[in-house]
Amino acid sequence: MAKNHGGITHAPGALPIIGHLLPLLRDPLHFLSTLPAYGDLVQIRLGPQTAVVVCRPELVQQVLLNDRIYDKGGPIIERVGNALGDGIASCPHSAHRRQRRSLQPAFSRTCLREYATIMTGRIDALTTGWSDGQTVEVGAQMYGLASDTIARTLFTAEAAAPAVEAVTASLPDIFRGIYQQAVLPPLLRRLPLPPNVRYERARNRAWAAVSKTISSYRQDGGPHGDVLSMLLKTQDDAGEPLSDAEIHAQIMTLLVAGIDTTAVALTWAVHLLCQYPDVQERLRIETTEVLGTRTATWEDLPRLDLARRVITETLRLYPPGWIFTRTTSAEARLADAVIPPDTTLVYSPYLIHRDPRFNARPDVFDPDRWLPEREHTRGTLIPFGGGARKCLGDNYAMTLATLALSTIVAQWRLSHGGLPIPAVEPRMTLAPHKVQVRVESLESEPLADSIRQ
Numbered sequence: 454m455a456k457n458h459g460g461i462t463h464a465p466g467a468l469p470i471i472g473h474l475l476p477l478l479r480d481p482l483h484f485l486s487t488l489p490a491y492g493d494l495v496q497i498r499l500g501p502q503t504a505v506v507v508c509r510p511e512l513v514q515q516v517l518l519n520d521r522i523y524d525k526g527g528p529i530i531e532r533v534g535n536a537l538g539d540g541i542a543s544c545p546h547s548a549h550r551r552q553r554r555s556l557q558p559a560f561s562r563t564c565l566r567e568y569a570t571i572m573t574g575r576i577d578a579l580t581t582g583w584s585d586g587q588t589v590e591v592g593a594q595m596y597g598l599a600s601d602t603i604a605r606t607l608f609t610a611e612a613a614a615p616a617v618e619a620v621t622a623s624l625p626d627i628f629r630g631i632y633q634q635a636v637l638p639p640l641l642r643r644l645p646l647p648p649n650v651r652y653e654r655a656r657n658r659a660w661a662a663v664s665k666t667i668s669s670y671r672q673d674g675g676p677h678g679d680v681l682s683m684l685l686k687t688q689d690d691a692g693e694p695l696s697d698a699e700i701h702a703q704i705m706t707l708l709v710a711g712i713d714t715t716a717v718a719l720t721w722a723v724h725l726l727c728q729y730p731d732v733q734e735r736l737r738i739e740t741t742e743v744l745g746t747r748t749a750t751w752e753d754l755p756r757l758d759l760a761r762r763v764i765t766e767t768l769r770l771y772p773p774g775w776i777f778t779r780t781t782s783a784e785a786r787l788a789d790a791v792i793p794p795d796t797t798l799v800y801s802p803y804l805i806h807r808d809p810r811f812n813a814r815p816d817v818f819d820p821d822r823w824l825p826e827r828e829h830t831r832g833t834l835i836p837f838g839g840g841a842r843k844c845l846g847d848n849y850a851m852t853l854a855t856l857a858l859s860t861i862v863a864q865w866r867l868s869h870g871g872l873p874i875p876a877v878e879p880r881m882t883l884a885p886h887k888v889q890v891r892v893e894s895l896e897s898e899p900l901a902d903s904i905r906q
């Protein structure tokens with residue numbers, strides 16, 4: 454039986470000592486989706502720790518918009534800080550404005566336009582590497598695309614090539630490690646267990662590679678027209694340059710925040726297009742009209758409307774970042790509840806996106822729900838979070854995903870071809886387990902009548 458304590462309901466089913474740890478580890482998405490039935494603010498227990506899950510969009514918005522009271526905190530953020538240094542994604546409110554101001558210019562529209570050239574080059578290399586009738590492991594391919602593109606956006610200089618390689622090879626173990634370390638009790642984190650050793654080794658390798666690149670940029674004087682060069686030139690409000698440690702933390706943060714999320718989004722998008730061949734064909738009409746069979750560029754973006762809606766709908770169904778935490782820095786009032794200081798709050802884009810009270814037919818893939826003439830309730834689509842801590846790379850990710858998906862669909866027919874449908878695997882990101890897709894070249898295929906119409 455759920456109990457209500459001053460506006461916060463306690464989720465039923467907590468076991469002595471471990472609380473809700475079992476359902477949360479076994480099937481976290483199902484567990485989360487049971488919570489709104491108990492109230493808008495539902496307390497869960499993980500061993501000795503408790504957390505309040507926020508189950509209504511407008512309350513999530515209040516949390517996101519008041520980042521001074523609902524500050525970054527909680528077990529995942531602690532681990533992220535430990536793995537990456539106190540970069541923009543994990544630093545507290547008191548340090549955030551300064552960090553955001555130093556990074557924001559690197560994600561301006563003018564810069565994005567430059568980065569799109571790198572994106573187009575990498576997408577071209579990816580899709581021309583496929584052959585007719587081949588089965589591709591989409592997750593690995595999209596990871597390669599996202600890691601290569603983002604690493605080259607951060608550091609383009611030839612001297613950085615070994616770092617790009619070391620970092621992209623180390624990141625999968627770092628992602629896994631951060632998540633495992635966040636859910637493991639502190640004692641187990643320190644034991645030399647194989648996953649802990651793998652994580653430490655990967656983190657040290659990436660850490661050293663980024664340090665070496667910063668030193669070599671400082672020595673050669675640059676600039677190289679990339680994010681690292683920009684950070685080296687940046688001065689804070691007091692006119693002071695950023696320290697190596699600060700630059701290091703930001704570069705590691707951008708790599709970790711940007712790569713897996715974007716790769717996972719693209720992987721789900723390809724999977725959904727296989728599951729919904731009618732949407733794939735409609736998208737082919739659009740992309741063939743705009744691109745023919747060439748690779749998409751920045752200038753094409755305004756005409757790739759459906760592609761953008763497909764990505765948006767993918768992010769609604771499978772938001773790569775599916776769970777985030779905040780910690781109250783002071784007593785707060787949320788709905789009818791008084792929340793004491795140091796309370797951990799959880800918000801989950803997955804939970805909000807799949808709640809039938811806020812999104813009709815929430816489990817159906819329907820890109821047209823994002824047509825401008827359709828009505829949308831504010832706060833019900835939050836794949837990039839919101840408020841001052843909203844994703845810094847949202848436009849970067851949307852650009853890369855739109856260009857990549859459009860190019861793929863214009864050149865290749867995608868099908869699961871009898872291969873198993875992937876299961877969802879919630880880790881740091883909401884990744885599908887192994888998406889295998891058969892790709893058929895459209896190059897020699899005459900445009901079908903259905904597409905011409």
Ligand code: HEM
Pocket residue numbers: 541542543553603706707708710711712714715718768772773774777778835836837838839841842843844845846847849850851
């Ligand atoms: C589809 C891809 C992506 C998704 C779904 C995504 C999602 C998110 C979300 C939900 C947050 C807010 C987390 C919170 O509220 O605690 C966030 C923050 C952030 N993201 Fe992304 N992200 C994506 C791609 C990227 C890319 C490509 C970059 C950069 C290269 C990036 C950089 C960041 C940074 C720096 C933050 C921290 C912002 C701050 O605290 O000021 N993300 N992202």
